[in-house]
Amino acid sequence: MGRVVRTILFWAWAWALACSGPTVLAAEEAASSQGIKRASDAVVGVLAVAVDNANSSATLGAVRQGSGVVIGADGLVLTIGYLILEADQVLLLPDDGRRVPARVVGYDVATGFGLIKSLIPLDLPAAPLGEPATVGDNDTLLVISGGEGAGISMARRVSQRPFSGYWEYHLDHALFTVPPRTDHSGAALFNLQGELLGVGSLVVSDALGPDQPSVAGNMFVPIDLLKPILDELLAQGRSTQSKRAWMGVNCIELGGEVRVLRVNRAGPAEAAGLRPGDQIVRIDGQAVDSLQTLWHRLWGGGAPERDVSLDILRDGRSMRVPLHTVDRQTTIKQPEGT
Structure with a gap:
């Protein structure tokens, strides 16, 4: 089909x-x-x-x-x-x-x-790897998905900018396209020469960017991020950049405040007693006003496994929460024999 x-x-x-x-x-x-x-x-x-x-x-x-x-x-x-x-x-x-x-x-x-x-x-x-930086906002692109509901449709890039995800994730630059495709998971973004430009990750409501009209679209991880780490992935299963601290928390950014949305089961944040609704004000004494700031300070503060200090607001009360981070890879379950 x-x-x-x-x-x-x-x-x-x-x-x-x-x-x-x-x-x-x-x-x-x-x-x-x-x-x-x-x-x-x-x-x-x-x-x-x-x-x-x-x-x-x-x-x-x-x-x-x-x-x-x-x-x-x-x-x-x-x-x-x-x-x-x-x-x-x-x-x-x-x-x-x-x-x-x-x-x-x-x-x-x-x-x-x-x-x-x-x-x-x-x-x-094999699809050749393209250069996302050469794509203009008016260029016609193609989104192609596979499997039972395979489809192909035209798209247009509307922005290329940083993206911070609630799940302890940040890209310094990501590709945003319209119109949105619901079958975005792993879908491929191509130029008209058949060169791969990115891999589909999300449907977003702010494809145009902050302080712009709300327009639904997709976020693609640009392929130029793969090129320098491909050999590492093949040899080690991950890049050196992925060896970094993880708290096990989902956060949301609203009006310059970062609040806990969800705490991962059996993760460091749960062990530390963080709860949904907590506002993270500082990490290791440094102010937090955005997801990007929180993630960068978490990853740049030292070894993947270390003690960090979170200053939070809970129900109007200030609290300091000690938390021991871990390397994300150590929490990922593997099939037997892997």
Whole structure:
């Protein structure tokens, strides 16, 4: 079904391009069509099942579906990391209906990328890696997803800026596109030459950025973040940047205040007694007024496993909470034998 849907959409797009007027040269049309066909063929579905009692199942579910894109001739597939976090079983779903067993190669906390490798040949083309910095706001881009509900649609980048996630995550620059795609998990963002620009992570309500009108869109992790760490991911399963402190807390930023939204089960924050609704005012004596500030000061304050001090406001009362951080990787459950 995925191949049929995506093929119909691809040729509908190609017809629209061909009818776009004399300013589009025939050679450019042919090159774009070939590039997009190659890109579409490189995108596969991803089905992952988490290990028993995985901590991540509470928020992500035990069974997860999304997309990935082939980036290596040896069956190496790039996806968004939360799809394969604590995964026990992974299947790749090419358009030809196969269910190809795969193994997790790496999960990078710092970027959010996940790497999978097929256990039998995929025989699919690898997508070339593009340069997100060369994309302009008026350039036509394509979002391609794989699996049973595979689809392809046009998109436009509307901003490229920092992004801070509530789950102890920050990117110095991320790509934001419109219109939004609900099948964003691991979906691939391409230019019209078929070059991979990013991997889909979220639906957001502020695609245009802060202090701008509220417009729904998607956030993509840009592919240029993968290039310098790919060898590390293949060799170690994560980048050096991912060896950093973790509290096990979800936070939200509202009007210059950072408040606890959720405390992870059996994490350092739970052990320290943090509660939803607590406002984090300072960390190690340094003021906190944004998620970006909190995460940067957490990661830049020393070793991954160390004691930190949080000054909080709870029900109008000031409190100091000692907390012992851990390396996030040590909390991730692995399949037996891994």
